[in-house]
Amino acid sequence: MDVKVSVGDLTKWSGGAIVVNIFQGVKELGGATGAVDRALDGTISGLIEDGEISGRSGEMTLIHTLGKMSPSRVLVAGLGKQTDFTADTVRSVAAISVRRLRRSAVQRVATIAHGADIAGLDAETVGRAMAEGSALGLYRFDKYKTDSNDHPSLDELTILDLDPDKVAELEGGVSQGIIVADAVTLCRDMVNEPANSMTPTRMAEVALEVANDCGLGIEVLDRPDMAEMSMGALLGVAQGSNEPPKLIVLRYEGDPEDEDNHLGLLGKGITFDSGGLDIKSAAGMARMKGDMAGGAAVIAAMNAIGHLKPKVNVTAIVPATENMPGGRAQRPGDVVRTMNGKTIEIINTDAEGRLVLADAVSYARSLGLMKLVDVATLTGAVVVALGKAYTGAFGNDQDFVDEVVAAGDQAGERVWQLPVYDGYDRQYKSDIADIKNTGGRNAGSIIGAQIIGEFSDGASWVHLDIAGTSTSDSDGGYNPRGPTGTPVRTLIVLAQQMG
Numbered sequence: 001m002d003v004k005v006s007v008g009d010l011t012k013w014s015g016g017a018i019v020v021n022i023f024q025g026v027k028e029l030g031g032a033t034g035a036v037d038r039a040l041d042g043t044i045s046g047l048i049e050d051g052e053i054s055g056r057s058g059e060m061t062l063i064h065t066l067g068k069m070s071p072s073r074v075l076v077a078g079l080g081k082q083t084d085f086t087a088d089t090v091r092s093v094a095a096i097s098v099r100r101l102r103r104s105a106v107q108r109v110a111t112i113a114h115g116a117d118i119a120g121l122d123a124e125t126v127g128r129a130m131a132e133g134s135a136l137g138l139y140r141f142d143k144y145k146t147d148s149n150d151h152p153s154l155d156e157l158t159i160l161d162l163d164p165d166k167v168a169e170l171e172g173g174v175s176q177g178i179i180v181a182d183a184v185t186l187c188r189d190m191v192n193e194p195a196n197s198m199t200p201t202r203m204a205e206v207a208l209e210v211a212n213d214c215g216l217g218i219e220v221l222d223r224p225d226m227a228e229m230s231m232g233a234l235l236g237v238a239q240g241s242n243e244p245p246k247l248i249v250l251r252y253e254g255d256p257e258d259e260d261n262h263l264g265l266l267g268k269g270i271t272f273d274s275g276g277l278d279i280k281s282a283a284g285m286a287r288m289k290g291d292m293a294g295g296a297a298v299i300a301a302m303n304a305i306g307h308l309k310p311k312v313n314v315t316a317i318v319p320a321t322e323n324m325p326g327g328r329a330q331r332p333g334d335v336v337r338t339m340n341g342k343t344i345e346i347i348n349t350d351a352e353g354r355l356v357l358a359d360a361v362s363y364a365r366s367l368g369l370m371k372l373v374d375v376a377t378l379t380g381a382v383v384v385a386l387g388k389a390y391t392g393a394f395g396n397d398q399d400f401v402d403e404v405v406a407a408g409d410q411a412g413e414r415v416w417q418l419p420v421y422d423g424y425d426r427q428y429k430s431d432i433a434d435i436k437n438t439g440g441r442n443a444g445s446i447i448g449a450q451i452i453g454e455f456s457d458g459a460s461w462v463h464l465d466i467a468g469t470s471t472s473d474s475d476g477g478y479n480p481r482g483p484t485g486t487p488v489r490t491l492i493v494l495a496q497q498m499g
Ligand code: BES
Pocket: 273, 291, 348, 350, 351, 352, 353, 377, 378, 379, 380, 381, 438, 439, 444, 467, 468
């Protein structure tokens, strides 16, 4: 879908439908909504009086104009209470509106800029949120559907405003929003791909396409390179699979004068998690093609960062491998030596994310990176704790955790901090090695996080557990059922905040 911005009058638009909006409880219709209401001889205000339109968030009322104005349909979108209005309201309303109109087979739509200049939102923020919301709301993955051409598609969305200055600001926001939405789409596509297609090799190819698209440096380490660097934990996970593992490294140089202004993004890239010899149940394994969502998010975020060009350096590291129970698979009780020399006793081969990230974090430290965010579908326990609404955040530097939580807030991705604490260490002390890879049932997400943190070696580090938030169970706002692309937008905003 194309998103455009232009100076113009909604009532004169000559496409399939226009979208106007209304806050909850508002009786007097102003601006473009008021003008459309007058053109429709008071139909909208009449529906408000009758109680059919209340303006509650997500309410969609489709009115046929029957020749009273040029567009044949008007969609009145509820914005909810004005006091609750945020950029995320704009994303959701934009998404639900275009999905509603696509269902009615409308191809070209013009819309009001939802709430620019209201509640402190500038037009650029609104433009970005509208582009993000509408593109993400229309997302679908139908490449494996034989009859995919049968679905109606909505091809063009034009944001209209009468004020040329506001149009210029909206345009700036829209061009950023398109870049962001493209990145989230890439992440969702990668996660949707089945594991027989999205192998570690294919992930490395996608990373190469991203690097070529926006001029990033790239390096892909293979098994012999990993062996040379003594990445015993990553190799231990990979040894049960016939798919060759890859350690993918992408580099964006946005602040070459200040090498210290450098963000490291790490993502768990388990392209299929069978559990290994501690094999999962059928139900537990069913969605494990999505265990590379952290790696996909990091690669996708780099694509947007490469286009948006913030003044910061960013290095992304994705350890990509399958976790399979082949004849050479690692066994419970095995001990592996990580790149930084620490040894880990494998208690459960299904706790593999922390193992591949242990070596990825060590590799990041060997590159001198001092500010690290890792993203991983790490534990089922985080879904028990926070459900699918909040990503769990953990870290060893409160200021940095606060920065990441604030970036999530701005991006509209909810992030909630959980504790790390020395007292949990004894849960994962090993009798025969430095640490174990699991620590019993209690505090499962914290233990997983702290095991990764053991390798941070003085760097500021934040871990995001996206086991719950990387997918959505139902269509809601701009997240259709399936992969969400979380936390691509948070990572992009974080890089922009540092630049
Ligand atoms: N990939 C899983 C975590 C997961 C679970 C992601 C559900 C998405 C949805 C991870 O590798 C895993 O299996 N973790 C174990 C850890 C346990 C063995 C300590 C878990 O959560 O049960």
